[in-house]
Amino acid sequence: ENKGPSVYKCKKMLRLCSIQSYRSFSCSTNLQQESFKFVVIGGGTGGLSVASYLSRKFPKQVAIVEPSEVHYYQPMWTLVGAGIKDVKDTYKPMANFIPKNAKWIKEKVLQILPEENLVVTGSDKQLKYEILVVAVGLQLDFHKIQGLPESLGTDGVGCNYSINTVQDTYKALQNFKGGNAFFTVPATPVKCLGAPQKIMYLADELMRKNGVRDKACIVFKTPGPVLFAVEKYRNALLKICAERDLKIETFRNLVQIDPLVKKATFEFVDDTNSPKKREVLDYSFIHVTPPMGPVDFIKSSSIVDSTGFVNVNKNTLQHVKYNNIFALGDCSNLPTSKTAAAVAAQSEVVRKNIRSLVKGEPLKSVYTGYTSCPLVTSSKTCILAEFDYSGLPRETFPFDQSKERYSMYIMKANAMPFLYWNSLIKGTWGGPEKIRKLLHFGFV
Numbered sequence: 001e002n003k004g005p006s007v008y009k010c011k012k013m014l015r016l017c018s019i020q021s022y023r024s025f026s027c028s029t030n031l032q033q034e035s036f037k038f039v040v041i042g043g044g045t046g047g048l049s050v051a052s053y054l055s056r057k058f059p060k061q062v063a064i065v066e067p068s069e070v071h072y073y074q075p076m077w078t079l080v081g082a083g084i085k086d087v088k089d090t091y092k093p094m095a096n097f098i099p100k101n102a103k104w105i106k107e108k109v110l111q112i113l114p115e116e117n118l119v120v121t122g123s124d125k126q127l128k129y130e131i132l133v134v135a136v137g138l139q140l141d142f143h144k145i146q147g148l149p150e151s152l153g154t155d156g157v158g159c160n161y162s163i164n165t166v167q168d169t170y171k172a173l174q175n176f177k178g179g180n181a182f183f184t185v186p187a188t189p190v191k192c193l194g195a196p197q198k199i200m201y202l203a204d205e206l207m208r209k210n211g212v213r214d215k216a217c218i219v220f221k222t223p224g225p226v227l228f229a230v231e232k233y234r235n236a237l238l239k240i241c242a243e244r245d246l247k248i249e250t251f252r253n254l255v256q257i258d259p260l261v262k263k264a265t266f267e268f269v270d271d272t273n274s275p276k277k278r279e280v281l282d283y284s285f286i287h288v289t290p291p292m293g294p295v296d297f298i299k300s301s302s303i304v305d306s307t308g309f310v311n312v313n314k315n316t317l318q319h320v321k322y323n324n325i326f327a328l329g330d331c332s333n334l335p336t337s338k339t340a341a342a343v344a345a346q347s348e349v350v351r352k353n354i355r356s357l358v359k360g361e362p363l364k365s366v367y368t369g370y371t372s373c374p375l376v377t378s379s380k381t382c383i384l385a386e387f388d389y390s391g392l393p394r395e396t397f398p399f400d401q402s403k404e405r406y407s408m409y410i411m412k413a414n415a416m417p418f419l420y421w422n423s424l425i426k427g428t429w430g431g432p433e434k435i436r437k438l439l440h441f442g443f444v
Contacts, residue, residue, distance in 0.1 A: 018160035032125050037061035038354075039119050039129035040102075040436075041109055043068060045340055046135035048097050053175050053427030054133075054354070055099035062102040063127055065109055065119065069094050072163060073420055075340050078195050079413060081160040081169035082202035084251045084379055091163070098397075109136075112301045114322045131354060134303070134310050134327040135238055136295050138191055138338070139366055144291040146256040146265075151288075153261040158287045160199055161191075169199065172285055173206050174260075178215030179284030181207075182264060184254045186291040187223040189309075191330050191338045194373035194385070196220070196225065196289045197237070203287070204244050212389040216284075218246050219337060223269045229337075233375065233385040236402040239378055252279075254288065301328040309333035314389070316363045317350050323357070326350050334369070336389060340420065341372030341431065348430025370394060370431060374412035382408035396432045398439050 037058055040051040043066025055062045070092045071365060098104045107121040112132070119127040132378040140161060150190045151157045156176075158169030171189035183200040185193070200220055205212040220227070220241075227241070228234040241248055255278070256265035264286055268277040293299070294308040305311040310327035311320050314334055319325035328346040330338040345367060369389030376382045381404035385430050388394045395401045401408070423429035 002041055017085055026202045035128040036063040037129050037130045038431045039063045039263045040133040041065045042135035043094055044137050046343045046347055046424040049427045050133050050350050053100045053103055053351045055102040061103035063105055064102050067106055067108045071097055077160045077166045077199045078164050082197050083170040091292050109297050114303055132325045135329045136331045138292040138330040139295045140375040141291040141293055145254055147258050151257045151259040173203055176285050178212055179215050180219045181285040183220045183287045184290050187253045188291040190292055193337055194435050198376045199287050204376050219249055220251045221252040225250050230387045232402050305333050315366045316353050336369040337371040339371050344424050344429055345370040346433035377404050380406055382412050384408045
């Protein structure tokens, strides 16, 4: 029986047709084209870090494609959701950070044509590049949970992952009088996978302060098999959960929420039956971490793998097919946690390897998978988890970082934001590797 072409071949044919039709269109309409040595897509952490560096080394040869007028420091939103920080401290004008020697293209990207070294913007402008850097992050897919878009902003529902909803979290926690309090994780890649449990610890503290903790049943629901991937930190976190009566339920995925009756439906992802078993529970408070995924123009491009993420070498961050394309941050398919700390280390590797590529030299800088998650466990304590591709701790300080420490909290709440605004996005911070070697006398 002839079943026709494979799905892969169909996708390839569609891409070729799309590119061919675009070529025909561009020939007939004489679209505006600009040429740059470097085009950086994305004005987030990774994009600004690399673009800032390149614009210093190659003045007037860099274009940054970013439509947003505002830059957000998202790692602080956990503390905003707990009422510890002001949301106004988490954003600044994008114009403050666009390098003077770079050209800011304030448009969305429509298409990437790697065979022609072209980026096409929303106004059909063509940007010709010699080297392309892709750092566009993830998009929030609220619609993938039934009823979630309608639930945002309603009584008892919080979400620290959006500037539009983060303040709802603290409001809902302040209004909490008792009942089930759920903290969820989606069955998709997530930026800062530790954030969903950070707000749980802070909510527990806030409920105790407000005198309603004895009336609350706090449950962390994750579709994964464990609370945290790295065993050393997981054991410390499980101990905290046991001491504070925080329940952990694995293999649970939020699939529906009904704000009118305040009910949440969870699917048992480990159930082998079809359809899978579900449970419907009442909630008084629920912090929802939305599903996330690649932005649309990335998913439809030819530079991605089968999951829709930019397909790069996990060590050099160079594209596996197009050697003049690099990607970093959440949009890449690097097998490590998606955090700002990971982006810092990745940006250093990208910067060095781009310099090598320009010089015609081998790419020698290697990304080890380093990432970090400052697991805030209260308004005064934090566990600083650091690890790499191996899944083993790669700690900066010469003491046990799996213990709750006030010093680590101060670093998370105060030092890291300063470092971010003044160094990381300006391309002068590539992670703590040099500090680690110094503190460990080179024995790391």
